[in-house]
Amino acid sequence: MSAASCVHAVVVSYRSDPQRLARQFDRLLEQVSAIVWVDNASGDGLRALASRWPAERLHAIWLGDNQGIGAAQNRGMERALALGASHVLLMDDDSLPAPDMVPRLLAALAAHPQAAAVGACHVDPRRETGRTPFSVVAGGRLRWLECSDVRQVWEVDHVIASGCLIPATALQAVGWMREDFFIDWVDTEWCLRARDRGYRIYGVCAALLEHTLGDRVVRVLGREIPWHAPWRHYYQARNFVLMLRSRQMGHVSKSHMTFRQLKRFIVFSTLVPGRWQYFKMWLRGLLHGCQGRSGLVVPPGSR
Structure with missing residues (x-):
């Protein structure tokens, strides 16, 4: 890590696997200055983990209720900036970074000073076939950007939150994550907002992250x-x-993203077991979206 960089990872957990979370912390602490761990009211089971690392390296925030991913990320980023972070690395609780992921992301940021964020190339080990996580709409069509050359850094429309490195200056200029979304599309909306303000978003093929979608x-x-x-x-x-x-x-x-969501609606409403539950949730979500309703409406685990 560059001497001029002070990277703080912000990890949000919710009923996490303690062993996998501990593996992530061990890997991260080899690459970042400190971790801000925000737990979304998982209960007491995870708290014992905090004692395994020095308090100056692991800062824990225990939320009293599940406030959603955006709120938890914001509480963590607020603490990271207060601790003097120059960059914030967002991480989901089930992601495992490669040993050189953070240096690779920092190098990409140094080469692209106009970036609001750079994202890791996430790989799902459960998949039989690999697929690039990076895409961009260009020339009126959606292009998937391959990582056959690991040196490639692609300009993309958006990246997922896990493995996303954000300079503090960009975060302060673009603003916080939308808390009223609760979960889903939070990272995409932030990337769109950043691009609207003249920043760019990049995907870094050499920065590898094991992540399950x-x-x-x-x-x-x-x-x-x-x-x-x-x-x-x-x-x-x-x-x-x-x-x-x-x-x-x-x-x-909008057209490309709408078409992709329409395909997902058709698939889950007709071809996946429990299709009636998916159909009802989609219709309810579409109705509330049209009404402008936001915040926590359907509690996690609802059917």
Whole structure:
């Protein structure tokens, strides 16, 4: 890590696997100055983990209730900046960074000073076939950007939060994550907002992150897709509509993203077990999105 950089990782947990979380902390502390761990009211089971690392390296925040991913990230980033962080690295609780992930991300930021964020190349070990996580809408079509050359740094439309490195100056200019989304589309909305303010977003092929999308991977019509419980689809549908109504998205991007979400709605409402639950959650989310409703509406685990 550069002597001029003071990277603080912000890790949000919710009913996490303690062993995997400990592995993540061990890997991160070899690459960052400190970790700000924000727990979204998981209960007392995880708290014992905090004693395994020095207090100056691991700063724990215990939220009294599940406030959602955006609020937890904001509480963590506020603490990180107060501690003097020059950069904030967002991490989900189930992600495992490669030993050189953070230096790779810092190098990409140094080469692209106009970046609001750089994101890691996340790989899901449950998938039988690899797929690039990076994409961009260009020339009226969606392009998937391959990482066959690990030296490649792609300009992209957005990156996921886990493995995303943000300079403190960019965070202060763009603003915090939207807490009223609760979960889903929080990272995408922030990236769109950053680009609207003249910043750019980059995906870094050499910065590797083991990360699982969805509770499991299922195969539908010969294709692997991430599976989330039905309650998540409420927020995916609602927050997508709220994002469509924002001024940060161009018409071409809106068209492509709408088409992809329409495909997901059809697949989960017709081809996945529990399709009626998915159908109801999608319709409820779309209705509330059109009404402008936000915040926690469907508690995690609801059917």
